[in-house]
Structure formats: structure tokens, C-alpha cells
Amino acid sequence: MSAHPTLPSVDSTFRSNYQRMFDAIQEVITGKPEAITNTIVVLLAQGHLLLEDVPGVGKTMLAKSLARSVNGSVHRIQFTPDLLPSDVTGVSVFSPQDHKFTFHPGPIFANIVIADEINRANAKTQSALLECMEEQQVTVDSITHPLQKPFMVVATQNPIDSEGTFALPEAQRDRFMGRISLGYPDREAEISMLSTHHISEPLDALTPVLELDQLHQMIEQVKQVTVTQRLSSYIVDLGRATREHPYISLGASPRALVQWVRAAKSHAAINGRDHVLPEDVRAVAPMILSHRLILTRRALSEGVEPLALIQDLVSTTPVG
Known part of the structure; x- marks a missing residue:
């Protein structure tokens, strides 16, 4: 720029x-300079980002790159059809020794949460993110737990006509500040990628800059x-x-x-x-x-x- x-x-x-x-x-x-710019725009605006495109164009790589550029906590959640809401938010477990329930936080408790292939989970599990994304908190067993700040969900999803996907509920989509698509790289960028990515993984060399x-x-x-x-x-x-x-x-x-x-x-x-x-x-x-x-x-x-x-x-x- x-x-x-x-x-x-x-x-x-x-x-x-x-x-x-x-x-x-x-x-x-x-x-993909425009996609990178828009990703940072959403981060600084305290929003959440939805990356939608066909498999293999770098959606998860972009999400991981953003997460690694900031020296904060990062958790990745792989969404699957059998994922439960408690697998995202956490669960209260009874301790026989203390005779009380102790809350065990789920992976949603991080500065940047990568929700990978979010539309492969069913609507019930997707809805576990509604309170998190809107109010930056989690309520389990009537007890509210605040999330870390800043807090951002970067979700990837494949097109809805892809095999094994569920449509995101309208309330879920509306909580994402923005949606971007990467698309295929141009010829020069793809040649550059083939010249370097088979030797080493660029993501491994990325260290926090902020x-x-x-x-x-x-x-x-x-x-x-x-x-x-x-x-x-x-x-x-x-x-x-x-x-x-x-x-x-x-x-x-x-x-x-x-x-x-x-x-x-x-x-x-x-x-x-x-x-x-x-x-x-x-x-x-x-x-x-x-x-x-x-x-x-x-x-x-x-x-x-x-x-x-x-x-x-x-x-x-x-x-x-």
C-alpha cells in the first residue's frame, strides 16, 4: 500500500x-494485499471475520498468519459434525474432593480464535458462538465468564454447496463484521509459492511483530x-x-x-x-x-x- x-x-x-x-x-x-488489509481492518475494529472460499486457497493460512503476528493467546477449533457446544465454551466438572463444580474453560478463551471450517458443525454447536461473539462472555450453568480482550473469531468456511456443510444461521452470519474470499492467486504469485513452499513452510518463520x-x-x-x-x-x-x-x-x-x-x-x-x-x-x-x-x-x-x-x-x- x-x-x-x-x-x-x-x-x-x-x-x-x-x-x-x-x-x-x-x-x-x-x-492478496486487499485480503490482508481487510483482515487487519476487522481486527483493529474489534470485529470478527469470516473467510469463505473453496478448499486449498489459504483461508486457514491467513487466519494462522494473523494470529501469529500478534503476541497473544491463540486457539484453533476444528469444527466437525460431532463437535458439542461444551467443546467450544467449556464445561463445569464436579470435584469430589472439594464438593463443588469447577469450570474448565474451552478453546474459545483466547485473544484470537480460529474456527476452522465452521460450517461443518451443526447449528446447535455454531450457536455456542453467539454469546461469545456479541457480548465477549460465556455463560455456563448460569455463571458468566468474561473472555479475554481483545477477542476475535476468525472463521473459515467452504461454500455451502460443498459436501458435508451446514448453512450458518442468519444470527450467526450477522455477528461477523466482514466476510472476504481469497480466490486463486495470480500466475506470478502461484509460481513464487511453488518455488518456496515445497522447501519450507513460511508460517514457521513468522514471529510476533506486535x-x-x-x-x-x-x-x-x-x-x-x-x-x-x-x-x-x-x-x-x-x-x-x-x-x-x-x-x-x-x-x-x-x-x-x-x-x-x-x-x-x-x-x-x-x-x-x-x-x-x-x-x-x-x-x-x-x-x-x-x-x-x-x-x-x-x-x-x-x-x-x-x-x-x-x-x-x-x-x-x-x-x-
């Missing part, structure tokens, strides 16, 4: 830390990025446009609009600005909306592409 002038609330340290994360992840994920306190500082700086009333109105108008469009049966929720603002602030910060511009709102629109919009049967029969529809909505909705 090109250098941008920094403004008072987004100092050179923020920009330097972002670039270090970007460069570290790019050493592992070649030829401490947790540095990440906390970056998150706080993102919170200080300003959003004018005009741009807030613009996001609301865009959200309402998705609900009123004849090709869309389910549009963006109020939660989606809140997350849209947070993502736009994060995008502005990594580009060196202390205020959001319309271009920030537009830049994050595809990843904010792509997994939330449900098209009508008419739209599906006419072959309407969701991303094209999103771009049309963004370009035709006036800014204030």
Missing part, C-alpha cells in the same frame, strides 16, 4: 505497527477516529437502501450499520487519517454486506451478482 500523510490522532507509530503486521502476513500470503499492549493502543486510536453526522446519515441511507431494494429480501441490520462505522474508522486509520471519508465507507462495503444480504428468487433467477448489486447501491446512494 502507498504511504499516506498521518494526522494528529493517527501517529507514525500506529502506521509503523500496521505496516509490520501487513508485511509479516504478506510473507506467508502472497498476492505485543498485546501495542494492539490495544492501536484499537484505542481507531476508536478516536471521527465520523461526521453526514457520513453517519450516509451509512444509514445505504442500510435502508438494502432493505428497500426489490432484489433483496433481507437487508443490512442495525448491527451491521454499527459494524460498518467501526470498519470505516479502522480503514481510515490505517490510511493515515483521523476522520472517515466516503471512500472509507465504500471500501469496506463489500465485506460488510456480502454475507448479510439475501437475494430474492427473482434476483437469483436473473443471475444477479451480490457484489455487483452492492457496488450499484453504494454508487447510486448520495452522500448527504
Whole structure:
């Protein structure tokens, strides 16, 4: 990414830390700068990310690279049809010696949780993440346990028509701030990958470039990025446009609009600005909306592409 002038609330340290994360992840994920940028945008906006694509394009590798670039706790959960909710959240076990129940935390208790192939688990197990992702806590046997901060779920999933997959519930999808697809690498990136990956695994060489306190500082700086009333109105108008469009049966929720603002602030910060511009709102629109919009049967029969529809909505909705 090109250098941008920094403004008072987004100092050179923020920009330097972002670039270090970007460069570290790019050493592992070649030829996908936009995907890397969007991943960091979601992390700094305190959101959760859904990586959806066909098997073998690097979804889990991207999730692991992000996790390893930050010196925090990381847990990976392999979702399978027989996975139970308690396998995710934890369980209370009775101790005969103490005559009381002791809570044993599950793998959800980490700064970054990699939920690998999340749509291979059934809806009951997927729903175990609802409270975790929305409220950053887990309730077991009527006792609430707070999760670590920062807390981010990076989930991978294969396309819904893949064998052995279950559709994510709408409430689950809406808790993901963004969804991105990696796609296949370009020819040069694929040649580079074949030249190096058969010798060594780039992920093994990736070491943390950011401490947790540095990440906390970056998150706080993102919170200080300003959003004018005009741009807030613009996001609301865009959200309402998705609900009123004849090709869309389910549009963006109020939660989606809140997350849209947070993502736009994060995008502005990594580009060196202390205020959001319309271009920030537009830049994050595809990843904010792509997994939330449900098209009508008419739209599906006419072959309407969701991303094209999103771009049309963004370009035709006036800014204030």
C-alpha cells in the first residue's frame, strides 16, 4: 500500500505497527494485499471475520498468519459434525474432593480464535458462538465468564454447496463484521509459492511483530477516529437502501450499520487519517454486506451478482 500523510490522532507509530503486521502476513500470503488489509481492518475494529472460499486457497493460512503476528493467546477449533457446544465454551466438572463444580474453560478463551471450517458443525454447536461473539462472555450453568480482550473469531468456511456443510444461521452470519474470499492467486504469485513452499513452510518463520499492549493502543486510536453526522446519515441511507431494494429480501441490520462505522474508522486509520471519508465507507462495503444480504428468487433467477448489486447501491446512494 502507498504511504499516506498521518494526522494528529493517527501517529507514525500506529502506521509503523500496521505496516509490520501487513508485511509479516504478506510473507506467508502472497498476492492478496486487499485480503490482508481487510483482515487487519476487522481486527483493529474489534470485529470478527469470516473467510469463505473453496478448499486449498489459504483461508486457514491467513487466519494462522494473523494470529501469529500478534503476541497473544491463540486457539484453533476444528469444527466437525460431532463437535458439542461444551467443546467450544467449556464445561463445569464436579470435584469430589472439594464438593463443588469447577469450570474448565474451552478453546474459545483466547485473544484470537480460529474456527476452522465452521460450517461443518451443526447449528446447535455454531450457536455456542453467539454469546461469545456479541457480548465477549460465556455463560455456563448460569455463571458468566468474561473472555479475554481483545477477542476475535476468525472463521473459515467452504461454500455451502460443498459436501458435508451446514448453512450458518442468519444470527450467526450477522455477528461477523466482514466476510472476504481469497480466490486463486495470480500466475506470478502461484509460481513464487511453488518455488518456496515445497522447501519450507513460511508460517514457521513468522514471529510476533506486535505485543498485546501495542494492539490495544492501536484499537484505542481507531476508536478516536471521527465520523461526521453526514457520513453517519450516509451509512444509514445505504442500510435502508438494502432493505428497500426489490432484489433483496433481507437487508443490512442495525448491527451491521454499527459494524460498518467501526470498519470505516479502522480503514481510515490505517490510511493515515483521523476522520472517515466516503471512500472509507465504500471500501469496506463489500465485506460488510456480502454475507448479510439475501437475494430474492427473482434476483437469483436473473443471475444477479451480490457484489455487483452492492457496488450499484453504494454508487447510486448520495452522500448527504
